[in-house]
Amino acid sequence: MTTDLAKFAADNGVKYFMISFTDLFGGQRAKLVPAQAIADMQEDGAGFAGFATWLDMTPAHPDMLAVPDPSSVIQLPWKPEVAWVAGNCVMEGEDVAQAPRNVLRRLIDEAAAEGLHVKTGIEAEYFLMTPDGEQISDEYDTAAKPCYDQQAVMRRYDVVREICDYMLDLGWGPYQNDHEDANGQFEMNWEFDDALRTADKHSFFKFMTKSVAEKHGFRATFMPKPVEGLTGNGCHAHISVWDAAGADAKTNVFAMEPNDSSQTAELGLSEKGRHFLGGIMKHASALAAITNPTVNSYKRINAPRTMSGATWAPNTVTWTGNNRTHMVRVPGPGRFELRLPDGATNPYLLQAVIIAAGMDGIRSAADPGKRHDIDMYAEGHKVRGAPKLPLNMLDAIREYDKDKSLKAAMGEEFSASYIKMKTQEWNDFTAHFSQWEKENTLDI
Numbered sequence: 523m524t525t526d527l528a529k530f531a532a533d534n535g536v537k538y539f540m541i542s543f544t545d546l547f548g549g550q551r552a553k554l555v556p557a558q559a560i561a562d563m564q565e566d567g568a569g570f571a572g573f574a575t576w577l578d579m580t581p582a583h584p585d586m587l588a589v590p591d592p593s594s595v596i597q598l599p600w601k602p603e604v605a606w607v608a609g610n611c612v613m614e615g616e617d618v619a620q621a622p623r624n625v626l627r628r629l630i631d632e633a634a635a636e637g638l639h640v641k642t643g644i645e646a647e648y649f650l651m652t653p654d655g656e657q658i659s660d661e662y663d664t665a666a667k668p669c670y671d672q673q674a675v676m677r678r679y680d681v682v683r684e685i686c687d688y689m690l691d692l693g694w695g696p697y698q699n700d701h702e703d704a705n706g707q708f709e710m711n712w713e714f715d716d717a718l719r720t721a722d723k724h725s726f727f728k729f730m731t732k733s734v735a736e737k738h739g740f741r742a743t744f745m746p747k748p749v750e751g752l753t754g755n756g757c758h759a760h761i762s763v764w765d766a767a768g769a770d771a772k773t774n775v776f777a778m779e780p781n782d783s784s785q786t787a788e789l790g791l792s793e794k795g796r797h798f799l800g801g802i803m804k805h806a807s808a809l810a811a812i813t814n815p816t817v818n819s820y821k822r823i824n825a826p827r828t829m830s831g832a833t834w835a836p837n838t839v840t841w842t843g844n845n846r847t848h849m850v851r852v853p854g855p856g857r858f859e860l861r862l863p864d865g866a867t868n869p870y871l872l873q874a875v876i877i878a879a880g881m882d883g884i885r886s887a888a889d890p891g892k893r894h895d896i897d898m899y900a901e902g903h904k905v906r907g908a909p910k911l912p913l914n915m916l917d918a919i920r921e922y923d924k925d926k927s928l929k930a931a932m933g934e935e936f937s938a939s940y941i942k943m944k945t946q947e948w949n950d951f952t953a954h955f956s957q958w959e960k961e962n963t964l965d966i
């Protein structure tokens with residue numbers, strides 16, 4: 523049943539709705555709509571000038587409308603008179619093909635047509651910084667190995683507890699919070715869900731975490747590598763595929779049936795699970811353009827050893843069992859963890875590219891190749907034939923551009939727009955004059 527947003531407002535004391543959409547660069551854009559006007563907006567959508575955001579439009583384009591998806595509505599726990607609702611971008615009656623939530627919705631529908639429903643959980647790590655973003659917020663957080671530091675997590679208890687309480691209220695099923703491997707870094711985990719739900723929650727989590735941090739006089743950042751020399755912000759994704767969406771899901775298609783000798787026994791992954799993983803492996807270098815979308819992303823992967831002793835980020839396309847030094851870890855039967863994505867990844871495109879690559883793997887019966895049960899940080903040089911991940915954003919864009927089947931699966935219009943906008947961003951970066959080049963070139 524569709525939620526009537528006007529009734530939702532009346533029932534819950536909501537005065538304003540934020541009709542929100544996410545652009546190609548992951549920016550969340552919204553209009554604040556008074557509850558009195560929401561009935562019409564639910565029908566027609568809120569109007570935006572697409573060119574004013576990162577959506578590859580011109581100033582001459584007609585109005586773009588963000589039509590709220592009422593099933594996504596969330597009352598802001600820290601400001602209950604406001605409710606956030608994700609919008610689907612429409613122009614002249616058609617879905618905007620390159621809009622990230624539309625890309626994901628289309629891929630979910632395509633997978634559903636084949637009886638497959640992807641569920642994911644994500645681990646969106648973040649740092650709490652000073653408001654100017656220059657330093658971590660806690661000057662006493664200086665341990666060389668700060669992971670799980672109980673003293674440091676309690677110094678930020680007021681922020682962590684507030685966010686976790688809100689997730690409890692929202693029914694997300696949060697189950698643990700910790701201080702992560704970098705000074706100033708935290709991670710909060712909640713239950714996995716259908717890909718679109720996880721994408722909406724991921725978006726809202728970023729918004730909520732930034733808002734609560736601001737309230738406490740800090741600045742939360744999901745930047746992939748906000749502090750040189752420290753572990754970066756990953757956004758690991760745990761992936762499984764089911765026979766149905768939502769609560770109707772009964773069978774994990776990735777899990778091997780017990781005693782089924784026709785299936786591949788390796789680490790308890792079913793044949794479909796193995797092929798889905800094969801698709802992720804096959805497209806890894808290209809999908810990095812989505813999972814690691816910024817110039818800064820490549821300071822996290824391919825990084826030198828951090829102060830804590832490990833980057834916890836991959837640099838090579840390899841997979842293994844329960845071992846965190848690889849791009850993919852299979853921690854137990856029926857699911858795997860993709861450790862490549864970082865905090866800058868677009869919540870919708872992250873889910874979309876996982877489905878696109880994985881479904882291509884199933885359709886082409888892709889083989890993930892040999893698994894490597896070694897410490898990649900220490901023995902990575904012994905692995906022969908595994909591709910290295912892109913070294914920078916330009917390499918990633920080029921890999922994406924070369925990958926015809928992934929581009930087609932993500933949508934030709936989306937892919938063309940994404941490559942164009944990201945190439946412009948790269949050109950903007952290379953035009954930036956850096957201190958490094960002066961220091962290294964002045965006396966040549």
Ligand SMILES: [Mg+2]
Nearest residue numbers: 645647702709
């Ligand atoms: Mg972590």
